[in-house]
Amino acid sequence: MTRDDRLSVAHIWVAIAAFGIAAGMALMQALSRASLELPWRSAKLYYLSVTAHGVLMALVFTTFFIMGFGYVTITRSLNRPVDRRGLGWAGFWVALVGTALTAATILAGKGTVLYTFYPPLMAYPTFYIGAALLVVGSWCWVWAMVASYRAWRREHPADATPLPFHAMFATAILWQIATVGVAVEVVVLLIPWSLGLTHTIDPLLARMLFWYFGHPLVYFWLLPAYAVWYTVLPRVAGGKLFSTTRRSTPGSRPGGSCSTPSSPSAFSSPAW
Numbered sequence: 299m300t301r302d303d304r305l306s307v308a309h310i311w312v313a314i315a316a317f318g319i320a321a322g323m324a325l326m327q328a329l330s331r332a333s334l335e336l337p338w339r340s341a342k343l344y345y346l347s348v349t350a351h352g353v354l355m356a357l358v359f360t361t362f363f364i365m366g367f368g369y370v371t372i373t374r375s376l377n378r379p380v381d382r383r384g385l386g387w388a389g390f391w392v393a394l395v396g397t398a399l400t401a402a403t404i405l406a407g408k409g410t411v412l413y414t415f416y417p418p419l420m421a422y423p424t425f426y427i428g429a430a431l432l433v434v435g436s437w438c439w440v441w442a443m444v445a446s447y448r449a450w451r452r453e454h455p456a457d458a459t460p461l462p463f464h465a466m467f468a469t470a471i472l473w474q475i476a477t478v479g480v481a482v483e484v485v486v487l488l489i490p491w492s493l494g495l496t497h498t499i500d501p502l503l504a505r506m507l508f509w510y511f512g513h514p515l516v517y518f519w520l521l522p523a524y525a526v527w528y529t530v531l532p533r534v535a536g537g538k539l540f541s542t543t544r545r546s547t548p549g550s551r552p553g554g555s556c557s558t559p560s561s562p563s564a565f566s567s568p569a570w
C-alpha cells in the first residue's frame with residue numbers, strides 16, 4: 299500500500315466506524331419506535347441516540363468518506379501522488395479529534411441538540427468546538443485537493459481534467475463554499491453563546507447559516523455518486539463510458555470539452 303493509499307484508507311476506516319456505530323444506534327431507535335421494551339428506554343436516551351446517529355451519519359461518515367474518496371481520485375484519476383500529503387494528515391487528525399470531542403459530549407449527555415443543533419437548544423461548548431474542528435480538518439482536504447490539481451495542471455498543461463477528478467474537485471469547491479455557513483454559525487454565534495460570552499442568540503440566523511451548509515450536504519454524496527456511476531464503474535466493468543472527456547488538442551482551451559464516447563484512453567490513469 300502506498301503512502302497516499304494509507305491516507306485515503308485511514309479516512310475510509312473512520313467513515314466505516316462512524317457508520318457502524320451510527321447504524322447500531324439506528325437499530326435501537328427503530329426498535330424503540332416499534333415500542334419494544336428495551337432496557338433503559340427513555341425519551342432522554344432516545345434523543346441522545348438520534349443526535350449521535352445524525353451527527354455520526356450525516357456529518358462524520360459523509361465528511362470522512364468524501365475526503366478519503368477525494369484522495370483516491372488524485373491517485374487513480376490524476377494518476378499522481380497527493381500534493382501536500384502532510385496537510386492531508388493534519389486535516390485527518392484535526393477532524394478526528396473534533397469528531398471525538400463532539401461524540402464524547404453527546405455520549406456524556408451534554409449535547410442532545412440533534413444534528414442540526416438549532417438554538418435555543420444549547421450544547422456544552424465542546425460539542426460546537428468539535429464540530430468546528432471537523433470542518434477545519436475538511437478544509438485541509440480541500441486545500442490538498444487544490445494543491446494536487448495545480449501540480450497536475452503544471453505537469454499536463456494541455457490535457458483535459460479526467461472526469462472522476464473533475465467531479466470530485468467540484469465537490470471539494472462546493473464543500474469549501476458551503477461549510478463557510480456552518481463555520482460562521484458555530485464560531486460566531488454558538489461557541490460564544492455556549493461559553494456565556496454572549497447572552498442572546500438569533501435562532502433564524504443560525505438556521506439560515508446551518509442550511510446554507512445543510513442543503514449542499516446531499517451533494518457531497520450526489521456528485522461523487524455521479525462520478526463513480528458514470529466514470530469509474532463502466533471502466534471497472536470493462537465497458538464503455540456513457541460520456542467522456544476528450545483530450546485537448548494543441549491550441550484548445552485547457553479543461554477541454556465533453557464529447558461522445560470516442561476515446562477509451564480518456565483517463566490518464568491506467569486504473570480508471
Ligand code: HEM
Pocket residue numbers: 321324325327328331348349351352353355356359360411412413414
Ligand atoms: C443504517 C440504516 C439506518 C437506519 C435504520 C436509520 C434509522 C433512523 C431512525 C430510526 C432515526 C430517528 C428518526 C426519528 O425519531 O425522528 C434516524 C434519524 C436520522 N438519520 Fe438515520 N438511519 C439509517 C441510516 C442513516 C444514514 C446512512 C444517514 C446519513 C448518511 C442517516 C441520517 C439520519 C439523520 C440526519 C437523522 C436525523 C437526526 C437528527 O434529527 O438529529 N441515517 N435514522
